[in-house]
Amino acid sequence: MILNESLTMVRDAVRSFVSEQVAPHAARWDRESTFPAEALRGLAALGCYGVAVPERWGGAGLDYTALAVILEEIAAGDGATSTVVSVNNCPVCSILMAFADDAQKDRWLVPLARGEMLGAFCLTEPHVGSDASALTTTARRETGPDGRVEYVIDGVKQFITSGKHADVAIVMAVTDKAAGKRGISAFLVPTATPGYGVARLEDKVGQHASDTAQIRFENCRVPAANLLGEEGQGYRIALSGLEGGRIGIASQSVGMARAAFEAALRYAKEREAFGTPIFQHQAVQFRLADMATSIEAARQLILHAAALKDAGRPCLKEAAMAKLFASEMAERVCSDAIQVHGGYGYVSDFPVERIWRDVRVCQIYEGTSDIQKILIGRALANEG
Numbered sequence: 001m002i003l004n005e006s007l008t009m010v011r012d013a014v015r016s017f018v019s020e021q022v023a024p025h026a027a028r029w030d031r032e033s034t035f036p037a038e039a040l041r042g043l044a045a046l047g048c049y050g051v052a053v054p055e056r057w058g059g060a061g062l063d064y065t066a067l068a069v070i071l072e073e074i075a076a077g078d079g080a081t082s083t084v085v086s087v088n089n090c091p092v093c094s095i096l097m098a099f100a101d102d103a104q105k106d107r108w109l110v111p112l113a114r115g116e117m118l119g120a121f122c123l124t125e126p127h128v129g130s131d132a133s134a135l136t137t138t139a140r141r142e143t144g145p146d147g148r149v150e151y152v153i154d155g156v157k158q159f160i161t162s163g164k165h166a167d168v169a170i171v172m173a174v175t176d177k178a179a180g181k182r183g184i185s186a187f188l189v190p191t192a193t194p195g196y197g198v199a200r201l202e203d204k205v206g207q208h209a210s211d212t213a214q215i216r217f218e219n220c221r222v223p224a225a226n227l228l229g230e231e232g233q234g235y236r237i238a239l240s241g242l243e244g245g246r247i248g249i250a251s252q253s254v255g256m257a258r259a260a261f262e263a264a265l266r267y268a269k270e271r272e273a274f275g276t277p278i279f280q281h282q283a284v285q286f287r288l289a290d291m292a293t294s295i296e297a298a299r300q301l302i303l304h305a306a307a308l309k310d311a312g313r314p315c316l317k318e319a320a321m322a323k324l325f326a327s328e329m330a331e332r333v334c335s336d337a338i339q340v341h342g343g344y345g346y347v348s349d350f351p352v353e354r355i356w357r358d359v360r361v362c363q364i365y366e367g368t369s370d371i372q373k374i375l376i377g378r379a380l381a382n383e384g
Contacts, residue, residue, distance in 0.1 A: 001303040003069065010066055014073040017042060022077035023259075029078065029209035030354050035165055036081050036209050043074065044115020048085050050093045052244075057105050058113035059093070064244060064306040068251040072299070075255025076262075079358030080209035082255060086248040087161045088112060091241025092119030095170055099186070099229040099237050108168055108188055120166035120191070122157040122215060123238050129368075132172070132238055133181035137217065139173035141224075149224040151175075151187060153217040156199065159365070163213025164198050166191050171217070172234045184234035188226040195220030206357030243309060245366045246319040250302045250326035254295060256359040257330040260337035260352050261291045267341050267350070284340060291333045298326040317379035324372035327362035334359050 003011065021039050029036055043049070051067040053059020060066070067089055075082035096109040111117040128134045137155025144150060153173050160169070169189045176183030189196060199216040229237055265288055268279035278284050305318035334356035338345030345352050363369045 001065075001300060001307065007066060007069060010062070011069045011073060014043075014046060014048065014070050015076075017046060018073055018077035022074065022081055026078035026081075026209070027348070027351065027354060029080065030206075030358075031208075031348070033208040035211060036078070036084075037165075039081060040084060040118075041115065043081075043085060048074070049088050049115035050109075050113025051089055053093050053097060053109065053113040057097070058110035060113075063310040064247055065303060065310055067244070068247055068302050068306045071248050071251040072255035072258070075252040076259040077255075078209060079252060079256045079355065080207040082252045083207055083210045084118070084162055084165075086245070086252060087121060088119050090244035090248050091121045091238075092170060094244045095121075095186075095228070095237055095241045098240055099233070100188075103225070104188065104228070112168070117167040118162055118165055120160050120162045120169040121241070122160055122163075122169045122171040122189075124158050124160070126156055126158045126214070133184070133235060135172060135174055135184060137171070137173040138177075139171075139175050139185060139187060141175065150221045151224065151227065153187065153189065153195070153220040153222065155217050157215040157217070159202065160213045160215050161210060161365075163215050164201060164211040169196070169215070170228065170237075172238050173217075175231050175234075179232065181235040182232050184238070185231045186228040186234040186237045187222055188228055189217075189220065189222055193220055193222060205360060206354070207361060242366060243305075243315055243319045246323040246372075247302060247305050247309065247315075249362050249366050250298065250305075250319075250322040253323075253326040253330035253359060253362045254298050254302065256355050256362075257291075257295050257298070257326075257333040260330075260334040260355045260359075261288070261295060263350065263352050263355075264288065264291070264337035264340040267344075278340075287336050287340060291336050294329045294333060298322070298329050301325055317376055320367075320372040320375040320379075323362075323366065324369055324376070327359075328369060330359045330362060331356070 047060030050059030051062050055061040112119050139151040139153045142150050171187045171189045175185040195218045197216045199214040202212040268284050269277050271278050301322040305315050305322045308315035337352040344350050
């Protein structure tokens with residue numbers, strides 16, 4: 001797929017901002033675990049928080065192809081920053097677009113898409129990852145003395161991106177234990193609500209500029225108006241955001257891989273061994289050729305999946321393929337970039353070790369590589 005003129009302009013605008021306001025600070029953010037608030041405000045001003053959200057609801061009015069292109073550019077500057085932006089777009093904004101009523105869209109979607117708020121998605125629990133139907137967090141419906149209906153949420157959510165810095169979270173909780181996955185519902189929970197608490201921040205291998213939190217809900221009360229969709233729709237709502245989310249993570253993977261490749265290419269052309277730049281050695285050229293080819297192949301898989309989604313066609317298999325291939329490719333490319341750098345690739349003076357740490361999680365969140373293979377296998381079983 002070749003980018004059209006308007007999409008090229010979008011890409012170039014984001015690339016320019018990232019090169020000036022994100023990439024130069026990424027190493028410090030990683031070292032100091034600094035949340036990149038100022039850079040995120042700038043990205044929000046460019047329309048990066050609600051890329052596929054219509055302008056009517058505060059978004060950029062673009063599509064998932066544009067989102068893929070934008071996330072690649074942000075991730076090329078800093079993987080952690082791209083994760084914050086990715087989650088806010090999808091699943092947060094995408095779920096609200098699909099299931100929120102107009103009042104909820106006015107209150108939550110518009111500021112989220114504009115970047116005036118930041119969203120989080122609370123599905124995973126300490127003992128519940130890929131099996132979303134096994135949730136233990138509960139939401140109990142109560143009528144208060146004043147006659148107002150509330151839901152009381154209790155439970156723990158794990159590995160929540162932006163859990164500390166988010167303004168509102170989409171929370172999946174069980175409203176009917178006897179109904180299995182049909183007893184799960186979705187709620188909009190402002191993080192300032194009493195009973196929403198950050199139990200701890202995870203000490204991660206990479207992506208230090210993006211907080212990953214354990215969230216504890218204790219007698220956390222939200223009005224009935226904060227129910228998203230209908231009771232029992234939570235499982236469907238949770239799954240609805242995964243296709244776009246997987247396209248986003250695949251795009252992040254390509255962006256980080258590209259950054260590592262470009263660093264390796266520069267280094268290979270500058271570093272001399274045996275009287276010549278190491279790029280002139282065929283073994284190094286072959287390694288770089290494989291890296292470049294893998295990145296481009298992953299990018300085309302992503303753009304194909306995004307084009308299908310933009311056309312309203314099923315893309316579960318294609319999104320899973322894109323995430324599987326891109327995330328595993330990215331780790332290989334980053335490892336190869338370290339190898340090209342030799343000993344310098346293993347120290348923080350050069351960016352490739354940080355990118356390698358940042359990209360590893362792309363094979364885990366939004367469904368592990370094994371889950372993607374299961375999804376692809378199921379799709380193949382139904383073909384022909």
